[in-house]
Amino acid sequence: MNDRRDAALQYAHENRPRFLDELKEFVRIPSVSTDPGAKGEMQHAAEWVAEQMHGLGMEKVKIYPTAGHPVVYGELLKAGADKPTALIYGHYDVQPAEPLELWHSPAFEPTQRGDNLYGRGASDMKGQVVISLKAVESLVRNGGLPINVKFIIEGEEEVGSPSLGDFIAAHKDLLACDFAINPDTGMMGADIPTITYGLRGLAYFELRVSGPDHDLHSGQFGGVVHNPAQVLCELIAGMHDEQGHITLPGYYDSVRPLDAEEREELGRLPTDEAFYLKQTGAPALDGEAGYTPVERVGARPTLEVNGLLSGFTGEGSKTVLPARAMAKISMRLVPDQDPEEVHQQLLRYLEEKSPGTIRWELIKMAGGPASITDRHLPAVQSLEKSLEAVWGKPASFRREGGSVPVVAQMADILGVDSVLTGFGLPDDNLHAPNEKIHVPTFYNGIDAFIHFLSNLAE
Amino acid sequence: MNDRRDAALQYAHENRPRFLDELKEFVRIPSVSTDPGAKGEMQHAAEWVAEQMHGLGMEKVKIYPTAGHPVVYGELLKAGADKPTALIYGHYDVQPAEPLELWHSPAFEPTQRGDNLYGRGASDMKGQVVISLKAVESLVRNGGLPINVKFIIEGEEEVGSPSLGDFIAAHKDLLACDFAINPDTGMMGADIPTITYGLRGLAYFELRVSGPDHDLHSGQFGGVVHNPAQVLCELIAGMHDEQGHITLPGYYDSVRPLDAEEREELGRLPTDEAFYLKQTGAPALDGEAGYTPVERVGARPTLEVNGLLSGFTGEGSKTVLPARAMAKISMRLVPDQDPEEVHQQLLRYLEEKSPGTIRWELIKMAGGPASITDRHLPAVQSLEKSLEAVWGKPASFRREGGSVPVVAQMADILGVDSVLTGFGLPDDNLHAPNEKIHVPTFYNGIDAFIHFLSNLAE
Numbered sequence: 001m002n003d004r005r006d007a008a009l010q011y012a013h014e015n016r017p018r019f020l021d022e023l024k025e026f027v028r029i030p031s032v033s034t035d036p037g038a039k040g041e042m043q044h045a046a047e048w049v050a051e052q053m054h055g056l057g058m059e060k061v062k063i064y065p066t067a068g069h070p071v072v073y074g075e076l077l078k079a080g081a082d083k084p085t086a087l088i089y090g091h092y093d094v095q096p097a098e099p100l101e102l103w104h105s106p107a108f109e110p111t112q113r114g115d116n117l118y119g120r121g122a123s124d125m126k127g128q129v130v131i132s133l134k135a136v137e138s139l140v141r142n143g144g145l146p147i148n149v150k151f152i153i154e155g156e157e158e159v160g161s162p163s164l165g166d167f168i169a170a171h172k173d174l175l176a177c178d179f180a181i182n183p184d185t186g187m188m189g190a191d192i193p194t195i196t197y198g199l200r201g202l203a204y205f206e207l208r209v210s211g212p213d214h215d216l217h218s219g220q221f222g223g224v225v226h227n228p229a230q231v232l233c234e235l236i237a238g239m240h241d242e243q244g245h246i247t248l249p250g251y252y253d254s255v256r257p258l259d260a261e262e263r264e265e266l267g268r269l270p271t272d273e274a275f276y277l278k279q280t281g282a283p284a285l286d287g288e289a290g291y292t293p294v295e296r297v298g299a300r301p302t303l304e305v306n307g308l309l310s311g312f313t314g315e316g317s318k319t320v321l322p323a324r325a326m327a328k329i330s331m332r333l334v335p336d337q338d339p340e341e342v343h344q345q346l347l348r349y350l351e352e353k354s355p356g357t358i359r360w361e362l363i364k365m366a367g368g369p370a371s372i373t374d375r376h377l378p379a380v381q382s383l384e385k386s387l388e389a390v391w392g393k394p395a396s397f398r399r400e401g402g403s404v405p406v407v408a409q410m411a412d413i414l415g416v417d418s419v420l421t422g423f424g425l426p427d428d429n430l431h432a433p434n435e436k437i438h439v440p441t442f443y444n445g446i447d448a449f450i451h452f453l454s455n456l457a458e
Numbered sequence: 459m460n461d462r463r464d465a466a467l468q469y470a471h472e473n474r475p476r477f478l479d480e481l482k483e484f485v486r487i488p489s490v491s492t493d494p495g496a497k498g499e500m501q502h503a504a505e506w507v508a509e510q511m512h513g514l515g516m517e518k519v520k521i522y523p524t525a526g527h528p529v530v531y532g533e534l535l536k537a538g539a540d541k542p543t544a545l546i547y548g549h550y551d552v553q554p555a556e557p558l559e560l561w562h563s564p565a566f567e568p569t570q571r572g573d574n575l576y577g578r579g580a581s582d583m584k585g586q587v588v589i590s591l592k593a594v595e596s597l598v599r600n601g602g603l604p605i606n607v608k609f610i611i612e613g614e615e616e617v618g619s620p621s622l623g624d625f626i627a628a629h630k631d632l633l634a635c636d637f638a639i640n641p642d643t644g645m646m647g648a649d650i651p652t653i654t655y656g657l658r659g660l661a662y663f664e665l666r667v668s669g670p671d672h673d674l675h676s677g678q679f680g681g682v683v684h685n686p687a688q689v690l691c692e693l694i695a696g697m698h699d700e701q702g703h704i705t706l707p708g709y710y711d712s713v714r715p716l717d718a719e720e721r722e723e724l725g726r727l728p729t730d731e732a733f734y735l736k737q738t739g740a741p742a743l744d745g746e747a748g749y750t751p752v753e754r755v756g757a758r759p760t761l762e763v764n765g766l767l768s769g770f771t772g773e774g775s776k777t778v779l780p781a782r783a784m785a786k787i788s789m790r791l792v793p794d795q796d797p798e799e800v801h802q803q804l805l806r807y808l809e810e811k812s813p814g815t816i817r818w819e820l821i822k823m824a825g826g827p828a829s830i831t832d833r834h835l836p837a838v839q840s841l842e843k844s845l846e847a848v849w850g851k852p853a854s855f856r857r858e859g860g861s862v863p864v865v866a867q868m869a870d871i872l873g874v875d876s877v878l879t880g881f882g883l884p885d886d887n888l889h890a891p892n893e894k895i896h897v898p899t900f901y902n903g904i905d906a907f908i909h910f911l912s913n914l915a916e
Contacts (some may be wrong), residue, residue, distance in 0.1 A: 034772070034773065034774035034775065036773065095776060099673075102672075159774055186678075200677060211741070213738070214739065214887060214891065215889065216889075217888040217890065218762045218788060219658060219660070219790055219860030220644075220755070220859050220888060222755070222790050223746065223751075223754035223790070223859060224734045224745050224751045224754055224755055225740040225745075226740070226742075226744035229763035229764075229785075230695075230698065232691070232766070233691035233692075233763070236687075236688060236692075236695075237692040237695035238695075239688075240688065276679070276682045276683075280671070280679055280682070280683050281670050281671025282669045282671075283815060283817060284684075284814050284815045285682050285683060286682070286684035287682050293681075296682055297679065297680070297681045297682055302680040302681045304685050304777075305688050305769065305780075306676060306769050306770055306775070306776060306777060307768060308768040308771070310765060311764050311766065311786065312554070312764050313766070313767040313786070315494065316617055316823070317664075317823045318764060319662070319889060320765070320890065321762055322763070330676060330777055332680050355744070356741065357740065357741060357744040365774070365775045401680060402678055403777075429673075430678060431673065431674075431676075431776065431777060432674060432675065433672065433673065
């Protein structure tokens with residue numbers, strides 16, 4: 001058994017340059033799921049994944065159309081009925097690359113500088129998908145996979161996975177498995193093997209405020225109408241109090257409190273104030289009073305402004321009193337908050353606080369609940385052992401601030417736990433200009449995944 | 459004398475279709491002064507004006523280059539030394555046309571619908587410039603101008619006239635006159651002949667807030683840094699109190715209070731709450747407590763958000779925690795506020811209120827003080843008589859909310875008063891999509907200007 005694994009590791013080491021080239025190929029496809037004009041590129045990316053599956057001798061490889069972007073499926077079930085079946089999740093879509101002018105090299109032209117490969121999706125999560133495919137390849141070419149594996153690679157993660165729930169529900173038999181593997185989380189540092197056991201949920205909204213029925217001259221009418229941009233600012237300003245608590249009515253009612261044991265565990269993580277200052281470049285940290293940075297990111301809910309737009313934003317000056325103002329606002333949720341519940345809380349806040357001088361509209365966009373995985377699952381223990389084998393030190397356990405809605409869907413619909421892994425680093429600039437993957441960690445990730453698939457067979 | 463005037467009026471009536479065609483020609487030139495790419499169009503518009511002056515037999519016609527866009531000058535001084543000399547001001551530049559998608563016909567393709575001619579600049583102020591040129595033409599072709607006239611038509615009014623002060627100072631002899639005529643204000647309604655005796659000043663700023671040194675993933679980092687878009691909203695929200703008063707330190711210290719007599723006069727104007735509701739389409743009016751709408755627009759200072767921009771503003775959702783947020787903020791000033799004084803007040807506000815979790819930068823853009831004209835000037839009385847001759851009713855006197863910085867410059871540098879007139883209407887959509895001029899009022903304006911130039915000779 002270990003021979004097979006060692007042969008696979010050697011194969012992986014020998015093929016590193018080609019593995020990296022294939023990742024570059026994948027990153028070159030601008031599969032931006034939120035862009036209505038990118039249908040063709042989305043299909044192209046799905047075909048790239050299906051092609052990889054065919055190359056590994058997978059069966060039932062198919063690009064399934066959905067109401068949105070397609071889902072790619074493939075399976076390799078030759079390990080035998082006595083071996084476990086893992087469902088490996090991934091997504092081939094990426095975030096928009098804007099603002100383009102801040103990229104040091106083109107977003108969809110993967111470029112290596114030093115130890116990093118830059119490009120949109122390099123880390124989130126084309127790199128992670130390639131890690132899992134290449135670990136499988138290394139084992140397939142060296143005696144075969146020790147466990148049974150199914151892949152489900154979707155194209156809508158970056159827009160909140162709107163079609164995935166229906167797809168999973170419609171294909172429960174096809175997707176039946178013992179547990180899921182989700183490599184869409186990351187590490188706390190290149191030398192800190194990390195296992196994520198908690199994820200935050202997401203509720204995303206667009207708030208539109210309007211007042212006058214057309215843009216006005218700020219001289220002719222400034223002083224008699226309530227400026228919608230000002231009202232939007234007042235509404236947003238009121239959503240936090242001075243201690244950084246969120247003021248939506250009942251917002252914390254469903255939040256599961258942190259117990260002393262977990263706080264102590266989280267307190268041992270290396271992600272301290274200095275870590276967050278370095279990662280963000282902010283002049284000072286901020287957030288909810290009474291919680292440490294790592295608690296605020298992992299175990300406390302937030303409310304963020306993701307975008308603001310109103311009036312004249314070009315160069316120079318235009319004395320317009322704008323008719324409308326818009327904000328993108330999203331919340332990261334923790335157990336046991338529900339996206340629809342916070343939607344209602346936001347509506348109630350707006351109903352209570354918005355003045356009669358304006359009109360407002362709230363559009364609900366992506367959303368999904370938070371999730372927590374039992375860290376004593378056998379599959380989690382296999383992962384722990386694999387990470388230690390590659391990094392030579394025990395893994396750290398943490399709750400992550402990001403959202404992976406599919407984890408909740410896997411639990412609800414298929415009744416399985418997800419083991420969360422992934423080899424992105426905190427400075428990978430996810431969702432930002434100059435996204436990159438750390439190439440040595442990409443290679444370590446392939447090694448760890450080979451160990452992991454091998455350990456799962458034991 | 460009246461024969462000459464009556465012949466000019468008849469000529470003007472006979473030539474109305476051609477006058478309108480020439481206005482359309484002028485509107486077709488997209489002379490957007492804030493657009494760095496419009497240099498050629500600005501020159502084109504200046505040449506159009508110079509061509510008109512040549513056609514009227516004017517002398518010393520010249521397009522003067524400045525640090526910004528050129529100034530066009532021309533004069534006709536044949537009335538004799540015993541007649542007064544008026545300096546007629548105008549501007550050939552226009553506001554940007556954005557947002558283009560809200561125009562019902564293209565902004566620079568003048569289009570007549572009903573009694574209105576739609577196009578950017580049709581009212582502000584190409585229409586007003588054409589009114590003055592065509593009144594002069596009508597008199598020149600029918601016995602000659604009864605007074606001496608100089609024209610100064612600039613190309614930077616919509617960006618705050620940054621070059622005009624230097625130009626006036628450098629050409630004091632050329633511009634010497636008894637008074638200035640500035641037709642850049644408007645009427646309160648098509649049947650309400652209006653004389654404006656007060657104008658608000660302007661101070662325009664761009665406020666930039668930054669926090670993290672790059673856009674962050676709102677899941678990975680939401681909770682530990684202060685969101686710059688949220689901070690910007692908080693800073694803006696704090697600039698007004700609940701009574702609509704502006705909270706910048708010392709903001710009202712220099713504001714000249716309204717006396718009882720002026721409040722009573724302003725109270726007789728027809729621009730009541732219903733008027734402003736109809737003109738703006740807002741669900742309700744708003745503004746500073748303790749003042750009527752007409753007082754708030756004409757005699758009280760304001761602070762408006764003219765634009766907001768941060769993070770992701772496209773379609774769909776992007777979970778970014780933006781590194782930066784920007785607002786365009788401007789104040790309309792009243793006597794005796796000073797633009798530099800309010801600049802310092804805004805700086806003090808930001809120094810006091812901005813948290814240490816972000817960085818901010820304030821960029822000062824256009825600015826000019828407010829002005830008030832003595833309504834008992836002979837030239838103002840000539841205008842009053844002219845408006846009554848055309849509309850058959852006495853003129854209303856008001857203070858207008860807009861800003862015409864050149865009025866203060868004429869007073870400071872040339873030592874002359876400005877008579878403010880103009881024939882734009884409140885629903886002309888100045889600075890907004892679907893700007894238009896009311897064609898019957900455009901024709902009445904030409905008649906009134908012919909009367910005015912004639913009355914000034916008496």
